[in-house]
Amino acid sequence: xxxxxxSRSLSVQPIxxxxxxxxxxxxxxxxxxxxxxxxxxxxEQETDFGVVITGSDWSLSAVRRVMDLxxxxxxxxxxxxxxxILAVAVRFSSPGPVIFRQQRVGRMGQLFTIYKFRTMEAQxxxxxxxxxxxxxRRVTAVGRLLRRYKLDELPQLVNVLFGDMSLVGPRPKLxxxxxxxxxxxxxxxxxxxxxxxxxxxxxEMLRQIPEEQIEAFCKYKLxxxxxxxxxVYAERATFRSDLALMLRTxxxxxxxxxxxxxxxxxxx
Numbered sequence: 467x468x469x470x471x472x473s474r475s476l477s478v479q480p481i482x483x484x485x486x487x488x489x490x491x492x493x494x495x496x497x498x499x500x501x502x503x504x505x506x507x508x509x510e511q512e513t514d515f516g517v518v519i520t521g522s523d524w525s526l527s528a529v530r531r532v533m534d535l536x537x538x539x540x541x542x543x544x545x546x547x548x549x550x551i552l553a554v555a556v557r558f559s560s561p562g563p564v565i566f567r568q569q570r571v572g573r574m575g576q577l578f579t580i581y582k583f584r585t586m587e588a589q590x591x592x593x594x595x596x597x598x599x600x601x602x603r604r605v606t607a608v609g610r611l612l613r614r615y616k617l618d619e620l621p622q623l624v625n626v627l628f629g630d631m632s633l634v635g636p637r638p639k640l641x642x643x644x645x646x647x648x649x650x651x652x653x654x655x656x657x658x659x660x661x662x663x664x665x666x667x668x669x670e671m672l673r674q675i676p677e678e679q680i681e682a683f684c685k686y687k688l689x690x691x692x693x694x695x696x697x698v699y700a701e702r703a704t705f706r707s708d709l710a711l712m713l714r715t716x717x718x719x720x721x722x723x724x725x726x727x728x729x730x731x732x733x734x
Contacts, residue, residue, distance in 0.1 A: 559608035562588025570638035585609025636696035660699035661692035
């Protein structure tokens with residue numbers, strides 16, 4: 467992954483390298499792969515990175531909102547034929563609605579309904595996880611294709627138009643998975659963002675986590691780390707950095723550039 471930097475020298479590359487380290491302390495690997503699950507203790511305590519939630523002038527500006535409105539409107543018009551094709555594909559992939567709706571946490575802790583193309587069976591297994599990882603049997607054949615190229619996220623342009631989301635920002639969290647600091651987040655969550663770009667191979671990473679530990683790992687370790695990364699970006703965001711991030715996101719989605727999955731042992 468090439469280095470992505472804002473005009474104020476915020477670099478995602480060092481963080482990506484940190485996640486991509488081949489080796490980790492033996493005791494950390496043991497916590498992930500050891501046979502004794504009881505040795506893994508999250509203590510239901512979120513990692514605290516001491517983040518003070520602030521945003522750059524651009525992150526909180528009305529001009530950014532105008533950009534969101536303009537680009538989301540033209541995006542909906544431009545992709546409308548694709549929307550029709552994807553809707554038909556989803557409809558015939560398995561019984562159920564075309565659009566998946568779910569409550570997420572937005573600006574200042576307000577709940578809103580997020581829209582996606584449905585990629586999973588409408589009635590998943592009763593004990594299914596709230597997060598997915600590579601190879602999840604609940605994902606349909608069409609859903610795997612949509613997830614691969616992030617096409618399932620396109621309906622969120624409607625969320626941007628409604629003002630629930632921005633084009634760039636932290637990914638909106640599930641109410642049970644949000645970091646406590648997100649309750650005071652002064653900017654909108656986004657379709658893409660710094661953490662979204664770094665963790666584009668997240669489902670591959672979660673394959674390394676035992677199934678019974680995924681929920682705790684995501685809630686108490688992964689989400690706080692991603693929140694920290696997104697808040698650091700928001701502090702320094704500019705029009706130029708937002709544009710570069712969106713272009714980089716489009717590039718990796720289209721060409722599916724190879725990237726080594728982040729190592730969960732790096733944040734345990």
